[in-house]
Amino acid sequence: MSHLSKAITINGDLESxxxxxxxxxxxxxxxxxxxxxxxxxxLEGDVIARDVHIEGRLEGRIFALNVTLDSAAEVNGRxxxxxxxxxxxxxxxxxxxxxxxxxxxxxxxxPEARQ
Amino acid sequence: MSMFNRNDNKETDVSAPDKPRDVTSASxxxxxxxxxxxxxxxxxxxAAKSAGPSVISKALKITGQLESTEDIRIDGEIExxxxxxxxxxxxxxxxxxxxxxxxxxxxxxxxxxxxxxxVILTSTAHMSGDVIxxxxxxxxxxxxxxxxxxxxxxxxxxxxVKPN
Numbered sequence: 001m002s003h004l005s006k007a008i009t010i011n012g013d014l015e016s017x018x019x020x021x022x023x024x025x026x027x028x029x030x031x032x033x034x035x036x037x038x039x040x041x042x043l044e045g046d047v048i049a050r051d052v053h054i055e056g057r058l059e060g061r062i063f064a065l066n067v068t069l070d071s072a073a074e075v076n077g078r079x080x081x082x083x084x085x086x087x088x089x090x091x092x093x094x095x096x097x098x099x100x101x102x103x104x105x106x107x108x109x110x111p112e113a114r115q
Numbered sequence: 116m117s118m119f120n121r122n123d124n125k126e127t128d129v130s131a132p133d134k135p136r137d138v139t140s141a142s143x144x145x146x147x148x149x150x151x152x153x154x155x156x157x158x159x160x161x162a163a164k165s166a167g168p169s170v171i172s173k174a175l176k177i178t179g180q181l182e183s184t185e186d187i188r189i190d191g192e193i194e195x196x197x198x199x200x201x202x203x204x205x206x207x208x209x210x211x212x213x214x215x216x217x218x219x220x221x222x223x224x225x226x227x228x229x230x231x232x233x234v235i236l237t238s239t240a241h242m243s244g245d246v247i248x249x250x251x252x253x254x255x256x257x258x259x260x261x262x263x264x265x266x267x268x269x270x271x272x273x274x275x276v277k278p279n
Contacts, residue, residue: 002172005185012179012195018172028179 006040022056035064039072048107065104173207187216189223202231206239221257230266 001019004010008024016032022041030043034051037043041056048063055070060077067081071089079096082104086092168186171177175191180198187199194211202216208223219231224241234248238256246259247266253259 001170002175002191003167003170005167005169005183007166007185008169008181008183008187010177010179010181012177012181014175014177014179016172016175016191018174020175024169024183 004041037073050104063104063107065101168201171208206237232266 001021002016003021004024004026006023010024010026011028013028014020014026014030014032016030018032019034019036020030020032021036021038022043023038025042027044029045030047030049032047032049035047035049035053037052037054037056037058039055042059043057044059046061046063047058050064051066051068052062052064053068053070054073054075056072057074058077059075061080062075062078063080065082067079067083068085069075069087069090069092071087073087073090073092075090075092075094077094079092079094080099080103081096082099082101084096166185168188169183171187171189171191171193173190176193177191178194180195181187181193182198184200186201186203187197188203188205189197189208189210190205192209196212197210197214197216199214199216201218201220202214203220204210204214204223204225206222210223210225211227213228213230214225216231218233218235219229220235220237221229221240221242222237223239224243226243228244228247229242230247232249234246234251236242236246236251236253236257236259238254240254240257240259242257242259242261244261246261246263248263249266251263
């Protein structure tokens with residue numbers, strides 16, 4: 001499990017086979033098995049993951065089978081998902097297209113690049 | 116009553132009657148206030164967890180620049196520069212780029228440069244590039260291909276990326 005504390009700032013792409021927790025600032029594309037954006041965390045960029053859990057801020061696109069948005073979440077962009085849970089209070093300014101599970105299986109690179 | 120009120124108190128009353136075909140409204144009514152994420156159990160994200168050192172695990176590969184005002188431990192692969200306070204590069208870790216910090220401890224591989232006040236190269240270290248230091252320790256078995264030279268006092272950390 002990787003942990004990026006609130007003191008960290010990353011400019012670049014991240015690729016992980018495991019869990020990734022972000023409490024700091026990241027600008028770039030992320031590929032991970034499971035991504036957690038903790039409270040105070042901020043991501044500007046796109047995410048491809050199996051599970052995404054957000055309690056911080058995200059500006060970009062999510063491509064994930066399971067998405068959970070906590071009440072503190074702030075999301076701006078698009079959420080391609082198969083299952084999604086949104087807590088009361090989450091601030092979401094996003095389109096949320098549903099996709100079948102097969103769509104995510106072959107997802108290695110960003111497919112729908114048009115904004 | 117307006118439809119568009121935020122019914123903070125009586126959401127359970129409202130959701131039940133006039134939504135006939137909505138399957139989820141039943142589960143919403145059954146599970147009133149705290150909306151628990153269903154797909155994955157929520158990790159314990161207490162405030163204390165946001166602090167502490169950053170850990171780049173073995174499974175993580177980063178292409179880009181890292182900057183931290185706290186400690187960093189690296190066990191994965193990084194292509195890019197690293198700015199930290201105490202930077203530990205574990206055995207098995209690979210860094211292509213410069214590593215800046217107060218203290219840099221190397222047990223893995225760096226292709227690039229180390230610039231730190233205190234540098235420790237352990238027995239499994241593989242260093243290709245220059246080491247600029249004020250204080251260095253090289254253990255027996257460490258590989259080093261590059262110049263070691265005492266640095267100027269300009270190892271001050273200057274963040275170039277503004278936090279958002």
